Amino acid sequence: MGILLHGANGSPFVRKVRVILEEKSLSYEQDPLVPFGVSDEYKQKSPLGKIPCLEDDDYVLPDSSCIGSYLERAYPKPELYPEDARGLGRALWFEEYGDTKLVEVCTVPFFERIIRKGFLKQAPDEAKVRQVLSETAPPVFDYLEGQLGDADYLVGGLFSIADIAIASPFRNLRLAGEDLDVTRWPKLSALLERVLSRPSFKAISADEEAFFSGGG
Numbered sequence: 001m002g003i004l005l006h007g008a009n010g011s012p013f014v015r016k017v018r019v020i021l022e023e024k025s026l027s028y029e030q031d032p033l034v035p036f037g038v039s040d041e042y043k044q045k046s047p048l049g050k051i052p053c054l055e056d057d058d059y060v061l062p063d064s065s066c067i068g069s070y071l072e073r074a075y076p077k078p079e080l081y082p083e084d085a086r087g088l089g090r091a092l093w094f095e096e097y098g099d100t101k102l103v104e105v106c107t108v109p110f111f112e113r114i115i116r117k118g119f120l121k122q123a124p125d126e127a128k129v130r131q132v133l134s135e136t137a138p139p140v141f142d143y144l145e146g147q148l149g150d151a152d153y154l155v156g157g158l159f160s161i162a163d164i165a166i167a168s169p170f171r172n173l174r175l176a177g178e179d180l181d182v183t184r185w186p187k188l189s190a191l192l193e194r195v196l197s198r199p200s201f202k203a204i205s206a207d208e209e210a211f212f213s214g215g216g
């Protein structure tokens, strides 16, 4: 059967796994599952009912972070996780920060303008979007800007899971028509340009833009 990835485009967690698969040149099929009202059969595979969930032949694993760790061990090249203990710890921290705080702020404009407006056909809550962009998001972006120093990538100067997990939610922000203020966050903006222009992200962007321009 090979690799099957359950999860619709637009999810920052599904994107993370797709980028890892692309970086490792692994071929896979995608089941564009939307995580609302999922079947009991899917819950057997992903007990929290969330996306993504990956099947690799007879092996089934939910959760983007668990999937990333599995893929790194099962398909080691190219390496996407730092070798050294401190680098690894730091990369996993950025992955966690990306998956929680950053997803929380970047998906509000995406949900309001793309999902609510385009798919649920309701008016987006622009006041909520403005509040997040002006109050909640800036300290999160400040933190990441401060972590970069003069390095091209977040950990050890090398591209890693940390950069994938931080860049992924920013794609949601861009799909919602927002971007970072390059004068306020120049290092973070440069990191995003570097990471989002990789062939792995580009391969997925085309799918996402086709899908979301149809929905919105």
Ligand SMILES: N[C@@H](CCC(=O)N[C@@H](CS)C(=O)NCC(=O)O)C(=O)O
Pocket: 011, 012, 013, 035, 036, 048, 049, 050, 051, 052, 062, 063, 064, 065, 099
């Ligand atoms: N920690 C999980 C988070 C996955 C997640 O929250 N996915 C969202 C879609 S972006 C979902 O399935 N939400 C449905 C739900 O919470 O029931 C991961 O990294 O895979």
